[in-house]
Amino acid sequence: MFVVKKGRQLNQQILSMRLERVAAQVPAGARLADIGSDHGYLPVALMHRGAITAAVAGEVALTPFHAAERSVHENGLEQRISVRLANGLAAIEPADGITAISICGMGGETIRDILDSGKARLSGQERLILQPNGGEQPLRQWLMENDYRILCEELLRENRFDYEIIVAERAGPVMYTAEELYFGPLQMQARSPAFLAKWQRLLHQKQQTLAHLARARQAVPEEKVRDISRQARWITRLLA
Numbered sequence: 001m002f003v004v005k006k007g008r009q010l011n012q013q014i015l016s017m018r019l020e021r022v023a024a025q026v027p028a029g030a031r032l033a034d035i036g037s038d039h040g041y042l043p044v045a046l047m048h049r050g051a052i053t054a055a056v057a058g059e060v061a062l063t064p065f066h067a068a069e070r071s072v073h074e075n076g077l078e079q080r081i082s083v084r085l086a087n088g089l090a091a092i093e094p095a096d097g098i099t100a101i102s103i104c105g106m107g108g109e110t111i112r113d114i115l116d117s118g119k120a121r122l123s124g125q126e127r128l129i130l131q132p133n134g135g136e137q138p139l140r141q142w143l144m145e146n147d148y149r150i151l152c153e154e155l156l157r158e159n160r161f162d163y164e165i166i167v168a169e170r171a172g173p174v175m176y177t178a179e180e181l182y183f184g185p186l187q188m189q190a191r192s193p194a195f196l197a198k199w200q201r202l203l204h205q206k207q208q209t210l211a212h213l214a215r216a217r218q219a220v221p222e223e224k225v226r227d228i229s230r231q232a233r234w235i236t237r238l239l240a
């Protein structure tokens with residue numbers, strides 16, 4: 001029994017490469033709210049490393065909520081990490097004095113909706129560390145419309161999936177072009193090998209989709225074809 005528990009504790013301190021890159025964006029000494037925490041691995045690992053001073057692990061679903069409670073209990077961190085069953089930012093109270101919020105491993109639209117419906121709970125002083133699985137464009141749009149400047153963007157590939165990490169802070173009005181919202185303003189400048197490889201793959205996919213639609217026997221909405229063609233043009237220009 002002891003061996004099993006020890007093994008689990010160790011697992012909870014070893015993060016996937018994706019969560020490790022998210023962890024690197026959490027400021028030292030932060031009071032972190034990890035929304036959609038699932039097993040609570042991120043706050044548990046950061047607390048073990050002494051990288052944060054307090055944390056809230058928020059979960060909307062009962063099974064992951066219990067999993068987070070178990071991780072926190074097994075690591076003896078009940079005094080430092082508060083696990084709460086709540087929808088989105090409803091997990092945060094003003095008294096928590098949260099300085100960083102991580103929302104990871106969900107679609108960009110879901111992250112956007114969590115931020116939008118919980119706006120009243122944001123003080124504007126928190127750093128947002130977001131790791132969307134797709135839907136980055138609408139998420140960046142929300143950030144821009146709510147005066148958040150993107151401070152850092154990272155792209156990594158793990159288990160054949162591309163993951164993006166977007167770090168933002170509220171800093172007053174900011175304007176991004178439609179293409180910057182699509183590709184990521186900082187990634188567009190940096191043009192890392194991982195970024196270019198991702199868009200090569202996506203260009204290939206879009207070209208295949210367009211060829212498939214051109215051969216389709218049933219009528220295809222013109223709007224859809226126009227939209228994919230525009231994206232393919234943008235990507236071709238980016239890679240040129």
Ligand SMILES: C[S@@+](CC[C@H](N)C(=O)[O-])C[C@H]1O[C@@H](n2cnc3c(N)ncnc32)[C@H](O)[C@@H]1O
Nearest residue numbers: 035036037038058059060061064087088104105
């Ligand atoms: C795929 S898991 C990601 C877990 C962890 N954040 C990670 O990146 O490894 C997504 C989690 O978000 C939770 N979730 C989805 N919508 C939520 C919401 N509105 N509020 C809180 N949690 C939510 C789900 O229950 C699920 O446990």
